[in-house]
Amino acid sequence: MSTRVSHQRVFVSVLLLLLGAGWAANHFASLLGPLRDWQELSGVTVNAAFGIYALGLLPSLLGGGALVDRVGARGVVLTGATLAAVGNTSLLFWHDEIGVLVGRFIVGLGVGLTTSAGTVWAGQIRPNGGAVLAGIFLTSGFAVGPVFSGAIIYLIPERFSLPAAFALTVTFSLLTIALALLVGNATSPAAPRQAARARVDVPYRTLGRALAAALPMAVWVFSTVTTAVVILSARAQAGAVPALLVPGLAALLSFGSGLLIQVISRRLAWGPGAGVAGALLAGAGMGLAALGGASLPLPLFVPACMVLGCAYGLSLQQGLLDVSYLAPARSHGIAVGIFYVAAYLGFGLPVIMELLLPLAGARSPFLVLSLLALVSALIRSAQIVRTDLLVRTNIRKP
Structure with missing residues (x-):
């Protein structure tokens, strides 16, 4: 063989x-x-x-x-x-x-x-x-x-x-x-x-630079899909869809959209700007969740899950690419680990939202998350410019 x-x-x-x-x-x-x-x-x-x-x-x-x-x-x-x-x-x-x-x-x-x-x-x-x-x-x-x-x-x-x-x-x-x-x-x-x-390490590949680029993406990986699968599915008014199937429907819509957008982004070579789109979509998805409040009708539930899923897919893909391109070989494993730690903190969001519900209501926490996602998009945009200049400078060096 x-x-x-x-x-x-x-x-x-x-x-x-x-x-x-x-x-x-x-x-x-x-x-x-x-x-x-x-x-x-x-x-x-x-x-x-x-x-x-x-x-x-x-x-x-x-x-x-x-x-x-x-x-x-x-x-x-x-x-x-x-x-x-x-x-x-x-x-x-x-x-x-x-x-x-x-x-x-x-x-x-x-x-x-x-x-x-x-x-x-x-x-x-x-x-x-x-x-x-x-x-x-x-x-x-x-x-x-x-x-x-x-x-x-x-x-x-x-x-x-x-x-x-x-x-x-x-x-x-x-x-x-x-x-x-x-x-x-x-x-x-x-x-x-x-x-x-x-793999040959070059000067612009450092653990700190990799994490600075990847972590703003990591925040919107699992926080978005747990919002869809756990929080929104519990608040959905699904009509003819049996309640037992709603979490599965949310998973199919969100993770399916995330999978599809990763394939499209990879095929079309969207580049690091896809991370900005991921953060913006996270903001839009959180905004839709806030619009629905404590009760989401099916026509709002479906697009909210899909938008949050696309945010998940682009944030995961771009974060992994950041680590792959910017982390040195000797610390690649620990960089991936730290990225996923930050990403998986999103699994704690349903508990936080459950505890905040009697204090802040169903809408306000999602509005705050939407604003934070917009801030992440701005940070990502600035990092793309800095990293691109750094890479170009090192490539031109003899």
Whole structure:
């Protein structure tokens, strides 16, 4: 078997692991309502279960990125995928108030390792566009997870539906792990690290510069889609759409739009200005959420989800590209980890909005977020000019 073919198979297995990680993380969105109603959990508890996942992510994203820089990506990714499967297995058998918190925390630990290390690994195997494809497959997992779980909840009797939803994502995670183990022997584990070392660092590539460009994008990655999938789906007046399917519909609209806009942006080579568009779309989406307030009719719910999804897609893609272009090879892993830490803080937004609701109402917090997104767009615009001048200056140097 040629080295090229073996690397291609490993690359596909990495993308599938990221698809499984997104599914393992986000299928829970369609289970928030059933857990609240059938298990008699409070709204704060189920939103906290959605958000505590982010607490598990924080150390594993940073630790995973740092471990990749030291020991390579393969073992870190497989460990993360296994932990995500363990967390959802725990939720399969234990989904009372304590169980959902513990299980989601374990899922967060696993998905954090898989996301950071998998993104770096994809970029190492395929330096030209690997990290962007990693984001696309991760997005695909985020999109399909709630759709499948929502369909199971709707079609299968209550007694079996929750266990079936958790069992499905565990099965898919285990299949991706098995595939990665199978094809992983076809290439040397050192190959990705060699690819990373082959990258030539230039003076304008620094960790600080990469993060200064990427972090204003990271803020609008998961804060936008959690707004759509968790907050807006709970406030939607969906009419003929069954309530159990609304979170899945929100996920399909938002993550589907995010996936489509990433593909379009990549095909048409929109460049760093797409990040400005992402921040502006985040502002527009938050503005639509504020317009709807505590009750969104379907004609407002649908475009709000799609606009927020496009903001997610462009912000994720541009943030990863910033890290890829501006971070030095020796700290690429930790840069990806820090970017994702900032991005995943958005998973805490539903809890914050739930706590602010009796104090600030349903509209005001979204208006503030809309203004902050406009500020991010201005910051991004200024950074594009500075970075472009810096890169051009270094390119012209003999």
